[in-house]
Amino acid sequence: MRSVREAWKAAVASAVADMLAEKGADPSLSEAVAAEAPPDAAMGDVGFPMFPFAKALRMGPPQIAAALADRLVAEASAGAAPAGTVKAVGPYLNVFLDRASVAAQALGSRSLGSSYGRSSSLAGSKVMIEFSSPNTNKPLHLGHLRNDVLGESSARILKANGAEVMKINLVNDRGVHICKSMLSYMAYGGGRVPEDEGKKTDHFVGDYYVRFNDLKKDDPKAEEKAQELLVKWEAGDPETIALWKKMNEWAVGGIRRTYDRTGVSFDKYYYESQIYLTGKDEVQKGLASGVFFKADDGSVRVDLSPIGLEEKVLLRKDGTSIYMTQDLGLAIHRHQDWPFDRLVYVVANEQQYHFKVLFYILKRLGYDWADNLFHLSYGLVNLPEGRMKTREGTVVDADALLDSLRELALEEIQAKGREDAVGDPLDTAEKIALGAVHYYLAQATPSKDMIFNPKESLSFNGNTGPYIQYMGARISSLLRKRDRGEGSASKGSVRPELLSSPSEWELVRLVSSYPEAVEQAGAEYNPAIVAAHVYAIASAFSKFYHDEPILSCEDPDQAATRLALSEAVLVVLKNGLELLCIPFLEAM
RNA sequence: GCGUUCGUAGCUCAGCUGGAUAGAGCGACGGACUUCGAAUCCGUAGGUCGGGGGUUCGACUCCCUCCGGACGCACCA
Structure with a gap:
């Protein structure tokens, strides 16, 4: 159908260009020819508004449409126009396609089967798409389902258009929130395992995360202890690591079962625990090349005034990295792993600022692929009763x-x-x-x-x-x-x-x-x-x-x-x- | 306060990148099963496209402004 429509568009544009030339006007104005769909199929299958040419031709749009129709009918009788018939309908020139040939083409989809609808519009391009990115302290909720379906579906659509796609999942398996569920388990778990309670493994972990609220009441120092546990984790304390590993396996295992259930899959998993330190060297390089600067307090920062923002810290004065540092390093490393042409992040719209800055920095660092980064930003999923809130327990599992x-x-x-x-x-x-x-x-x-x-x-x-x-x-x-x-x-x-x-x-x-x-x-x-x-x-x-x-x-x-x-x-x-x-x- | 974004029928959403009379679904009301699955279909009511300016032959669509909501504005992720 498109090919027929494109052919008609070209034919109309050429006829308009001829008319413009005859009137001594600029023929390139014919580029304004636009193919549209008439509101009612009885008026035609494709419509071309004639308003844009009225001034140059010194004619009313309906007159132009009529004159053009005559011209195209003459061309058709000479065999020079595509199949179909034209008709002036007020200020529009409408085309009635040859329905039998369009119908024959449509029926051809039967023999194409599952390949019908594929295109080569993205052939040759490599697209990496990151989505889901769960935390390992709780099971997936309704918001993840939106993320997952957007990510998985986009990946399938990109593939259908000929792209080579790499789906990746960045698991947030470290941080103080993970330590909270560990601490809670240490206090109340009594060595139990999910099977003891007949629970899906990620729910088992999630329940202990929720019970951290109880722990805060039982132990006023709970928050502090969580921070201490994080320090122990970063120091590689064997006992802490062992528990962390065990609970993460439960969490990730359960989450994967949900992916299996919903038909979502990934080509590669990245774990924050393994990559959270990356990016520091990139920041140092950027500092050396003058893209970043060292502030008076010793922190390394980037000036964002060219994009209308303030400064952003990339390395704390003690040299430790932050979220932005990590994502910066990760993007670069991923490109080394698998040299993509485009990178898509399926992440909620609350992180728009983060990606705006991230993309800008990558561009400043001179990566040629930085122009093809895309934040597939999506909105919150709410319920008819109102907003989902973790604290109020209204999150839909x-x-x-x-x-x-x-x-x-x-x-x-x-x-x-x-x-x-x-x-x-x-x-x-x-x-x-x-x-x-x-x-x-x-x-x-x-x-x-x-x-x-x-x-x-x-x-x-x-x-x-x-x-x-x-x-x-x-x-x-x-x-x-x-x-x-x-x-x-x-x-x-x-x-x-x-x-x-x-x-x-x-x-x-x-x-x-x-x-x-x-x-x-x-x-x-x-x-x-x-x-x-x-x-x-x-x-x-x-x-x-x-x-x-x-x-x-x-x-x-x-x-x-x-x-x-x-x-x-x-x-x-x-x-x-x-x-x-x-x-x-x-x-x- | 600054920035981003959204505001379309009672409700949930479309609106093809500025074009013909603003469309669906739900809900409401009224119809259609001796017939391929009625888990369906048809009809009716319901809109000043948040308000006001502007650009244009033409604006739901672009610009400005006001009102209202969401999100951001960390050396958290």
Whole structure:
């Protein structure tokens, strides 16, 4: 569809340039030709507004559109224009595409299967993407799920556009917050292990972190002791390290189980405990080259006035490093490990300042890849009841959320009496729960704060994951029937020109523009674009399915063609859901 | 106080990089199952696009200003 549209755009631009030249105006003004979508398909498939040329041509836009239409019709009769017909509609020049050829192209997606929607727009580029980055003192919560789905989905979209992608996870496994859960365990743990309490290992650790609040009441010096423990840890005290290792294995092990459950994976794990000292040497180099300076108090700083900010300390006066130092070193080391062209950080928007400064410093240090750093900044996830707060215990635990959604989905399957039809009810319920959460989180514009409504996410009605999964299941059901010999489709042949009704054309249009959506999502690091497209096609299919007989169509050719269209829709649904980390279901 | 960002229907969100009558979903109200899965579909009501200026042939979109919310402004991560 794009190629046809581009061809028309070029044809219109060339015709406009000719008109401008004839009137003695500058032909390069024709670069302002823009292809748009008319509000109603009855007005045309592609529209070109003529306003920008009115002044230069000394004509009203409607007159320009009419004159241009005549010109292009003449070219078409001479075989010089792309397929389709043109029509002046007020100030717009509209094009009606040759629907049969667009439909034929859309049906071609069936043979491409899982590769339909791939592009080479990012071919040859290496993209590293960092996401999730959990702390090892507590399990994943709803906010992580948004981070994870944005990261994993973006990675899949980038790959679909031809990029080579390296997914990395930076685990925050050191620091005073980790020491707090250790201290709490030392006080209350009594040597117990997760199995003793029948708990998932990361929850076991998280519970001790929460109990640090009790410890503060029992022991007024708890905060101090946590700091002391951190010092012991940094000194490599064997006992401290042993406990730290044990608890971290529990935490990371549990978190990994949640990743397995949600379909998130990483190519490489980095641990802060191993890299928190990196970056010092880079700062020293920058100091030597004059990018940084030594302040009167002995600390090393960078001047941020060129980007309208103050100074930033990079090394304390005692020579110890800070967060920025570490991230600086890590970025450089990562590039040595795997020379990426772009580096994407999926991190909450509260760290915008941090990345602004980090990117600026890397650029000042002269790294050529510093121009292609991107902070995929996302907003908070809140609940209908209000904001999640750790202290108030209103944080939504990821595992518990998935469990409760799975339970609700299971109840629905049972209520509909579909246990036998779905085969494995619990597994199906789990996949519906995952579809609900991932779709809901992925469909929102990343940068904005959002409200997560669990009940709404699971609704089988409306703009939800399960609704889309349902359309996939319906099409699968049709195909099963066809394979069993039902209907007349097998006796007919596929004829794209039969796809002419409004609902059929809408589906053709959406199938054929799917690759553009994937490409745009990749260019903007925005899975929501794929989500919107997948929902649109599911919704359009639902209408089509309701209005038109498919398998039960009397005319074999029409049945075969409509079934082929359904298969094309299925290809888009499957591929799109895959990009969004939403399981596809044959039946539900 | 300074900076960033957001404000679109009762609620949750789109709005294709400045174009045709601002769109969906939920909720409300009213319809559609002897028919491929009604976990669906159709219709109705509901908006001064936070307010006010400006740029433009044309502004939800760009600029300024005010109001309101969020986040940041550490030698914490």
